[in-house]
Amino acid sequence: MIREILRMGDPRLLRVAQPVTEFGTPQLAALLQDMRDTMAHLDGAGLAAPQIDVDLRVVIFGGMSNPRYPDAPAVPDTVLINPELVPLADEEEAGWEGCLSVPGLRGWVPRWKRLRYAGCDETGRRLERTVEGFHARVVQHECDHLDGILYPMRIRDFRLFGFTDVLNVPGVVDE
Numbered sequence: 001m002i003r004e005i006l007r008m009g010d011p012r013l014l015r016v017a018q019p020v021t022e023f024g025t026p027q028l029a030a031l032l033q034d035m036r037d038t039m040a041h042l043d044g045a046g047l048a049a050p051q052i053d054v055d056l057r058v059v060i061f062g063g064m065s066n067p068r069y070p071d072a073p074a075v076p077d078t079v080l081i082n083p084e085l086v087p088l089a090d091e092e093e094a095g096w097e098g099c100l101s102v103p104g105l106r107g108w109v110p111r112w113k114r115l116r117y118a119g120c121d122e123t124g125r126r127l128e129r130t131v132e133g134f135h136a137r138v139v140q141h142e143c144d145h146l147d148g149i150l151y152p153m154r155i156r157d158f159r160l161f162g163f164t165d166v167l168n169v170p171g172v173v174d175e
Contacts, residue, residue, distance in 0.1 A: 003038045003052040008102045014148040017050050017057045020081045023124030028058075032079060032122055035060050044100050045072070046138050048145030051101050057082045059142035075135045080127065083119035083143050087112040088130065095137055097151045098164065106167055108160035109151050111140045 006013050020028065031054060039047040039060060046061030062077040093113040098106045115136050118128040131139065141151060155161050 001034050001037060002041045003034050005038070005042070005051050005100045006053055008099075008150055008152070012053055012055075013050060013101060013145070013150060015050070015055065016148055017048075017055050017146040019057050020120075023081070023120065023122060028122055031056070031058065032060065039100075042100050045075070046142040047100065048142045050145050050148075057146045059083065059139075059146065061138045061142050072134045075138055078127070078139075079121050080117065080119045080139070080143075081121065083117055083139070083146070085112075085140065085143055086116045086118075088114040088116060093133070093137075095134075097137070097141060099141070099151055101145075102150060102152065104163055104165075105152075105161065106164045107152055107155045107162075108157065109137075109141075109154050110156060111137045111154075115140070117143075 022028070031049065035047050035049065035052065035058070038044075038052060045063065046059060049056045049058040059080050060078065061080070062075040089112075091113045092110040094108050094110045096106050097109045113136065114130070114132040116128065116130045117139050118126065121127050144151065144154070152161065
């Protein structure tokens with residue numbers, strides 16, 4: 001089922017999500033299916049459960065190609081529950097980001113360039129990856145939602161924040 005996306009300004013996007021304690025349940029499977037349907041319908045690169053008003057530490061991301069980010073490399077389809085992120089260096093890389101909860105806008109956001117993330121899949125099996133570049137950016141963006149952080153909160157230069165069609169960002173398509 002396609003779910004409504006909460007938009008920036010809604011206080012529910014600012015809360016810290018709760019850990020998942022039960023895996024392999026019909027409720028978790030239904031949530032993940034709704035998240036997949038919603039993300040696909042909106043051509044998202046990822047989605048966090050708080051964006052559809054579910055207060056759980058669940059994110060999904062990935063896909064082989066995305067019309068909103070046509071130049072981005074493929075990121076494997078991933079379910080990540082109760083994630084932990086560890087930067088592997090202090091080096092940051094800035095890049096353009098958008099968000100389904102902040103429609104029509106883009107911002108130049110610094111993120112860790114390389115990191116290791118870990119968590120569980122829908123069955124509770126441990127998942128761990130070391131990633132960099134766009135993959136690292138996507139997982140950081142989605143996991144920020146679990147802590148009540150939206151990407152505009154990370155922007156350092158607001159001259160590089162605005163409407164996608166006005167900014168004319170290369171490699172990024174307007175919603």
